[in-house]
Amino acid sequence: MDTTQNVRLTAWMQEHGHSSASLAEAVNSAMEKLVGRPGGHDGSSVRAWKSGRIKWPNAATRRGIEAVTGLPCTDLGFAPRGGAKSIPTPKQEDPDMKRRTLIGGLAATAAVAAAAPGMASRRIGMSDITRLQTRFTEIVASDHRHGGQLGIEQRAADLANEALNLQAAGSATQRVRSNLYAAAAAFRSSAMWAAIDGRRYDEAQRHMREAQALAEMSGDQAIKFRIWSHAGTMYRHMGRPSDALAANDVARGLHITRRDPMFASLGLARQAAIHGSAQERSGTKRAFGQAQEAMDRADPHAARPVWLVAFYDQAELDSLALSAYLALGDYQTAEAHAHRCLAGLRPHMARSRAITQTRLAHAQLAQGEAGAAVASAMKVHTTAATQHARVSRMLNEFGAALRATAPGTTTVHIWTEHTAAWRASA
Known part of the structure; x- marks a missing residue:
């Protein structure tokens, strides 16, 4: 034969x-x-x-x-x-099916189609990857300035498709192909995060499934960590702590967390935040202690992905601690972490600053400090207060709690006038 x-x-x-x-x-x-x-x-x-x-x-x-x-x-x-x-x-009715491959049951956008008729084939190289990474850096920076915006989500998704289209545009080495899949996964994970931050959870889950499959094809441990860690945060915001822990455990189980303590620290800090939302006080305290220890032994000069370097530091660890202790009702500890976070936040972290100020206001109000709480809430920038879904929701909840605890007071009047000015200028 x-x-x-x-x-x-x-x-x-x-x-x-x-x-x-x-x-x-x-x-x-x-x-x-x-x-x-x-x-x-x-x-x-x-x-x-x-x-x-x-x-x-x-x-x-x-x-x-x-x-x-x-x-x-x-x-x-x-x-x-x-x-x-x-x-x-x-031919399929849906043009996206030209590049659809289902990997392990996940619907993943994958470049398996031939180049468009008439398009000259060319050699795809690392210069193309560098160009995509530059645009990824821009997406990350835009997210930290604005956060949660539909435009960021759509732009990131479009760039993921652009990265995949390069797979069909010409020949490339396996190394370049893997990097293209990693770039597409990174953009999809940014689209996922923007949807989470904007509380568009159905869209976030769709981006998650595609990002997970692309990350598997890339073999990139760092982007796999980012996607599963995002998934844990998404389920935490959705009020599903068991799913949140399961997803975060996948991230924490990747060998990159054993190679670089900074990844281990982020995984532990997010685990602690999940414990806080689940009212598990001892688990929260233990995980934050481990996260701090891992951060303290991490090499500050090690090469890391731009998305991690751009946001994870002591201020972000304190931000996650603020969220957890606020959920636990330990308002004094939450306030202490809020002040530490605000002191350490880098200038470009506008979205994080707005979230932290809002959480600080909640912690102060819960301790009976209505005046200080309103002063903290009034520091939130108008754009975040009116256009960021998560911040807007928390401020609405703050206003309701303020009116319930200090009805008819001058403090409530000040807050009412301030929020009216926000709405007028939006």
């Missing part, structure tokens, strides 16, 4: 970063979309295609392969029996 190696299929898999198992999963998922039932292929099936033992898969399998690759099976080195022709997969 002639078992000539299928070099074309092997070359396509190497170019697009597929293992035998991942291609089998993608083909199975594509078959389910096309014929209504998933395929039954695994890594051994793909190895049989690559080795030439199976020269011409059955019709349903061929349709799945062509949907994933965007190429006729004959162009992938498969040989029809008796001169049979490969039937191209019909």
